[in-house]
Amino acid sequence: MRYFVSRVMFFVLTLWAAVTLNFIIPRLQPGDPAQTMVQRLAGQSEAIDPAAIRAVQIMLGLPTGSIFEQYVDYLQAVVRGDFGISYTYFPYTVTHMIAEALPWTIVLVGVTHVLGFVIGTLLGAAAAWKRNGKFDTVVSLGSTFIGTLPFFWIALILIYVLAFTLRWFPEAGGYSGEIDPAWSWAFFGDAIYHGILPALSLLITAPIGWIMGMRNNMVHTLGEDYTRLALAKGLRQRRVALTYSARVAILPNVTGFALGLGTILGGTVMVEMIFGYPGMGKLMFDAISNRDYPLMQTIFLFTTIGVLLANLCADILYGVLDPRVRREAQT
Amino acid sequence: MTERASLEPGAVSPEGAGSPLLSVENLSVSYAATRAVRDVSFQLHDGEFVGLLGESGSGKTTLGNALLRLLPPPGRISEGRVMWWGSARTGEAREGPEPHRAGRDLTTIGQEDLRRLRWREMSTVFQSSMNSLNPVLTIETQFRDVIEEHTAMRGAPARQRIGQLLEMVMLDPSYMRFYPHELSGGMKQRVALALALALRPRFVLLDEPTTGLDVIVQRSILDNVRALQREQGFAVLLISHDLGTVMEVSDRVMVMYAGKIVEDQRASTMIAEPMHPYTRGLLGAYADPRAREVEIAYIPGRPPDLSRPGQRGCLFAPRCQEAIDVCRAEEPVLSAMGQGEAACHVAEAAYAAGDGRRDQSARAGEVFTAPAGRTDRGPRVERRQEVLAVAGVHKRYRSRRGLKVTEVDAVQDVSFVLRAGTVTALVGQSGSGKTTLARMVTGVERPDTGSVTFGELRVDRLRGRGLKAYRRHVQLVFQDPFAALNPAHTIGYTLSRPLINHQDVTGAALRPAIEELLERVGLSPASTYIEKYPHQLSGGQQQRVVVARALAPDPEIIVADEPISMLDVSIRAEILELLDTLVRERGIAMLYITHDLLSARVLADEVLVLHNGKLVESGATLEVIRGARDAYTRQLLDAIPNPFATRRG
Amino acid sequence: MSTPIGQVAKPIDSEPAPGDVAAAVRRSRLPSWVVILWANRKSRIGLIMLGLFIFVAVFAPLLATHDPKVTDFAQSLPPGGAHPLGTTASGQDILSQLVYGARTSIVVGLVAGTVVTFIALLVGLTAGYLQGWVDEVLSFLINLALVVPVLPLMITIAAYSPVRGLFLIIFVISITGWAWGARVKRAQILTLRSRDYITAARFAGEGRLRIIFAEIMPNMMSLVVAGFLGAAAGAIGAEAGLEFLGLGDPTTVSWGTMLYWANNSGAMLTGQWIWLGAPGLAIALLLSSLTLINFGVDALSNPHLRER
Ligand SMILES: Nc1ncnc2c1ncn2[C@@H]1O[C@H](COP(=O)(O)OP(=O)(O)O)[C@@H](O)[C@H]1O
Ligand code: SF4
Numbered sequence A: 001m002r003y004f005v006s007r008v009m010f011f012v013l014t015l016w017a018a019v020t021l022n023f024i025i026p027r028l029q030p031g032d033p034a035q036t037m038v039q040r041l042a043g044q045s046e047a048i049d050p051a052a053i054r055a056v057q058i059m060l061g062l063p064t065g066s067i068f069e070q071y072v073d074y075l076q077a078v079v080r081g082d083f084g085i086s087y088t089y090f091p092y093t094v095t096h097m098i099a100e101a102l103p104w105t106i107v108l109v110g111v112t113h114v115l116g117f118v119i120g121t122l123l124g125a126a127a128a129w130k131r132n133g134k135f136d137t138v139v140s141l142g143s144t145f146i147g148t149l150p151f152f153w154i155a156l157i158l159i160y161v162l163a164f165t166l167r168w169f170p171e172a173g174g175y176s177g178e179i180d181p182a183w184s185w186a187f188f189g190d191a192i193y194h195g196i197l198p199a200l201s202l203l204i205t206a207p208i209g210w211i212m213g214m215r216n217n218m219v220h221t222l223g224e225d226y227t228r229l230a231l232a233k234g235l236r237q238r239r240v241a242l243t244y245s246a247r248v249a250i251l252p253n254v255t256g257f258a259l260g261l262g263t264i265l266g267g268t269v270m271v272e273m274i275f276g277y278p279g280m281g282k283l284m285f286d287a288i289s290n291r292d293y294p295l296m297q298t299i300f301l302f303t304t305i306g307v308l309l310a311n312l313c314a315d316i317l318y319g320v321l322d323p324r325v326r327r328e329a330q331t
Numbered sequence B: 001m002t003e004r005a006s007l008e009p010g011a012v013s014p015e016g017a018g019s020p021l022l023s024v025e026n027l028s029v030s031y032a033a034t035r036a037v038r039d040v041s042f043q044l045h046d047g048e049f050v051g052l053l054g055e056s057g058s059g060k061t062t063l064g065n066a067l068l069r070l071l072p073p074p075g076r077i078s079e080g081r082v083m084w085w086g087s088a089r090t091g092e093a094r095e096g097p098e099p100h101r102a103g104r105d106l107t108t109i110g111q112e113d114l115r116r117l118r119w120r121e122m123s124t125v126f127q128s129s130m131n132s133l134n135p136v137l138t139i140e141t142q143f144r145d146v147i148e149e150h151t152a153m154r155g156a157p158a159r160q161r162i163g164q165l166l167e168m169v170m171l172d173p174s175y176m177r178f179y180p181h182e183l184s185g186g187m188k189q190r191v192a193l194a195l196a197l198a199l200r201p202r203f204v205l206l207d208e209p210t211t212g213l214d215v216i217v218q219r220s221i222l223d224n225v226r227a228l229q230r231e232q233g234f235a236v237l238l239i240s241h242d243l244g245t246v247m248e249v250s251d252r253v254m255v256m257y258a259g260k261i262v263e264d265q266r267a268s269t270m271i272a273e274p275m276h277p278y279t280r281g282l283l284g285a286y287a288d289p290r291a292r293e294v295e296i297a298y299i300p301g302r303p304p305d306l307s308r309p310g311q312r313g314c315l316f317a318p319r320c321q322e323a324i325d326v327c328r329a330e331e332p333v334l335s336a337m338g339q340g341e342a343a344c345h346v347a348e349a350a351y352a353a354g355d356g357r358r359d360q361s362a363r364a365g366e367v368f369t370a371p372a373g374r375t376d377r378g379p380r381v382e383r384r385q386e387v388l389a390v391a392g393v394h395k396r397y398r399s400r401r402g403l404k405v406t407e408v409d410a411v412q413d414v415s416f417v418l419r420a421g422t423v424t425a426l427v428g429q430s431g432s433g434k435t436t437l438a439r440m441v442t443g444v445e446r447p448d449t450g451s452v453t454f455g456e457l458r459v460d461r462l463r464g465r466g467l468k469a470y471r472r473h474v475q476l477v478f479q480d481p482f483a484a485l486n487p488a489h490t491i492g493y494t495l496s497r498p499l500i501n502h503q504d505v506t507g508a509a510l511r512p513a514i515e516e517l518l519e520r521v522g523l524s525p526a527s528t529y530i531e532k533y534p535h536q537l538s539g540g541q542q543q544r545v546v547v548a549r550a551l552a553p554d555p556e557i558i559v560a561d562e563p564i565s566m567l568d569v570s571i572r573a574e575i576l577e578l579l580d581t582l583v584r585e586r587g588i589a590m591l592y593i594t595h596d597l598l599s600a601r602v603l604a605d606e607v608l609v610l611h612n613g614k615l616v617e618s619g620a621t622l623e624v625i626r627g628a629r630d631a632y633t634r635q636l637l638d639a640i641p642n643p644f645a646t647r648r649g
Numbered sequence C: 001m002s003t004p005i006g007q008v009a010k011p012i013d014s015e016p017a018p019g020d021v022a023a024a025v026r027r028s029r030l031p032s033w034v035v036i037l038w039a040n041r042k043s044r045i046g047l048i049m050l051g052l053f054i055f056v057a058v059f060a061p062l063l064a065t066h067d068p069k070v071t072d073f074a075q076s077l078p079p080g081g082a083h084p085l086g087t088t089a090s091g092q093d094i095l096s097q098l099v100y101g102a103r104t105s106i107v108v109g110l111v112a113g114t115v116v117t118f119i120a121l122l123v124g125l126t127a128g129y130l131q132g133w134v135d136e137v138l139s140f141l142i143n144l145a146l147v148v149p150v151l152p153l154m155i156t157i158a159a160y161s162p163v164r165g166l167f168l169i170i171f172v173i174s175i176t177g178w179a180w181g182a183r184v185k186r187a188q189i190l191t192l193r194s195r196d197y198i199t200a201a202r203f204a205g206e207g208r209l210r211i212i213f214a215e216i217m218p219n220m221m222s223l224v225v226a227g228f229l230g231a232a233a234g235a236i237g238a239e240a241g242l243e244f245l246g247l248g249d250p251t252t253v254s255w256g257t258m259l260y261w262a263n264n265s266g267a268m269l270t271g272q273w274i275w276l277g278a279p280g281l282a283i284a285l286l287l288s289s290l291t292l293i294n295f296g297v298d299a300l301s302n303p304h305l306r307e308r
């Protein structure tokens, strides 16, 4: 029980830290942050949109008041879910824009991350079981190289080959213009069709970390006495591989699950941008290009919270899977 | 309880009635260049309890793993066969001679056939069972999977059987719901044993089943094994480096040295008449601590490096006091002599000439006599100068777990003094508070109440700089010498640091000072050791370096924490002798921490017995050991495996 | 970049027998780390590859046929003739850009790798050695930095910066990428500091700094080097990513900006797959060389190889 309580406490603390970090970052610039930002906006576009200034002001809390009051205002706004208005997409609120984009990213990242985890863990386990064999050599060396390919470059090459040259897939977008976004099979099919290339771009490298992790852990657990004892017990190979070696070897991968999510999110930002895929990554990219600070800040906050939540889930799952943390020694 | 014959030890002769259960024929195993097992042959019969004895690295575990075909890579059987004569179980009529036992070669048998033989016919308990239970499965699951794999038993009857098995090893059946980490080391060991017996196998391989456990727990587990073996009649191969243990429980003992079996005979005759010089040396390392005079022997030198090619002759020759010319040219083979078998030219010649009983009184190796029995002791202990006094110390540890605070009284009201030129042994099982007391003496830990005084200095009140200065007077010798030496530094560097820091030796004076230290601990010529790294030395040499480092600041007190328990039996006495010499010559006060009463008897002038943080007995060594009054002290004494006492009656 | 900066993805393996390497170390007059790494086949390949990249980076002005920034040539030329890899959409020589790009990547890897390793070492050492509340606070920071998604954080920080350029990118990578290394080093210190030889050093009269730097550090060498290689690889990848997103200075010549321009000026439309493909492959090869070197690094802390 103590374990679960401590994990929840860690979650709450990190959540607070992330929210605070989000408050601090814009204020780290020299001078009055609101002024600086508005000036920079002004320098960029000829006429300053008054909505933009308001948005920045709301984001920073009213420029009046001490930093402490600003912090309290900010926390209240966060609790209310009030993140101001996006001036790129005026008059929509930041929250509205994020609500539009979030499902796309959750599906894209969710599917690729889980698939990457499953594929990688299975490949890693297989490589370890047949360690030093041909399959292991190919998987190990292949991963070493493929793991170094940048996400965005893979995306570019995939577009070039599969979409541009071979015309098997659409080059960009989340769905075709002719179909209205609605809860219909036609729309889903179209969305999946558009999602394949972005997903593939992420999926090519996504399993690498899990392959290495699982392989190395399992090479270790295969050498452990309990695995050798399981063989000595005359259990079937499958059972030894699954319930003895793999079952223990997978535990560190579970803790890594949330950390990996942060990494794949980074890839998503680029992939979505390249494909014009209507998710959080593209939204973030648009926000940067237009210096839409409120939108950008809020996206950062949301991604962080998302990762923290995933981390909490992974921690809880870990506790369920590993009796050593769930039930502490009674001696 | 069992259909098999109950066998008293000795009811089956080594040659056995009828055919063997298992026969090993010219087996060799290598790990890449290392020839870990070399041309080993022996037989094992139904219901026999055989011990396999040898120091660490001699190839015992490798041999055991090869028998079960469980060698970890790069281990490989390069030659030989392992024949299994126990036919697959058909009915239970196994008594009497079995005319057509078909033998099967375990080294070549198919995976599936092997799998079916495993555990039903032969099972094992690994060396250090701490790790041989799956950490994420309950105890019940780990029994259940093997029961369900090999028998038709399921559900409630299976659970009942698991309960019975746990009771058999004196564990409550409710433990089956536990995970391994919730059990103590001894309990895990019992579980591993019960697991090995789950399917009533005919052969059980036990690899160091009790190493690392407390003596009293060890004792009780071994008694348990022996009782179960008599009751159920399975054959046992017990691997151990501990001669006392092996001799006491085995019917027959095989001694292994450098990958070869060098002697094989009944335990009872081996005690009286060891044939191989190595066996004689090993036996010399044991003695009955209760005897009026105790002397123990050691075999100087170290085992050969089996990865070096082109070694000729008897590999024991460099350490053998009886070696003759032919020994260096020709490797002896295991052949029948006396009442068993041995591989030794000299012994063979002696038996061929008639009386093989060479002079048994002249023990092989160097001899070290326990000071407590000697008369050249200098002034009586009470008259020697008092160096450090521990008075009425008390220490309570608090540990917080969530809201629960548990308190442990690690040390309660302990008083003793350390005197110059005197060894005071602190004896007790792990957790009894030995280490806490040692930490108080070194100033690392402060007592809650009571005092530790060194001359005029209150050690328990030292801080920062004062503590640092105090360390010059009190030095440590550690249990594991390899862990106590930084692998990144040469011996010369390691020894130079205390000289520079505590003695202000610098520049040109440094090297001679280091050499002097090395010579003093018997590492000569010193110049060959200065540039060496720890891993290039043997365990005994490493421990000598650790002692040299402790001597560097010229301390008044040395705290030695189990300094020989990690060393091989054949060289333990050598380190004890070194410590003894230094204490006497330099008037050092030594606190010798141990769980082993024999070494305490050999080295110490005074003994303190600690139990659950309390001093239960103290006094002059001979008086405490020969006339133990406290129940716990007697329990400790009884737990010492003592082949001589039991065999000689 | 499928792992946090500084984390090294490599399969564990056991290459050469320490005996042979130890002998080689004794024989050679080269520093022992060179010999030890060279003894491992994969490390050797990695070292050769890295050596080539460094050579190209150092001698870029001699190797490049043109000034990489000059836009004088015909636009979007196919490979061949004076421009072996063709020209960009604004008329720059692609090969020359590729050659100069190596400089940027190597500098980023070296500088950011060093800074990240330094921060990781400082935080990890302090947390692991001091323990107590200092450790609690630092461990929380480490865990926090590990869970915060790095790229969005980098983007956010970079987006606020008034100046753009390589310095900013290195700065951003450095302050966001130290967590993994710090965590690994803290764990290692925790195990090392409880070793008996550390206690022994204390009784030999050694001070705190000497214990950390003379007793603990030599046994962490392989960890530190592996951490550096991992950090350098992570930094090179992150730099390319940030440049590609346009968060760097688009006028610097680097593999990231090459991809940025290739993507934004329609290299696909003109079918210039080399412009698109070459920088990515260059990144992958450079990172592979670091990973390969890493295979031999474990041997650096192996005492059996430290003989002279
Ligand atoms: N996995 C292994 N790889 C290489 N050498 C090994 C391995 N296991 C044991 N050895 C070597 O084989 C020899 C015998 O070891 P072992 O069977 O463990 O002896 P014991 O059980 O008597 O201590 C030793 O020289 C040891 O160094
Ligand atoms: S053969 Fe020779 S060297 Fe070997 S044990 Fe016998 S006497 Fe000693």
Ligand SMILES: [Mg+2]
Residues within 6 Å of the ligand: B057, B060, B061, B062, B127, B208
């Ligand atoms: Mg062994």
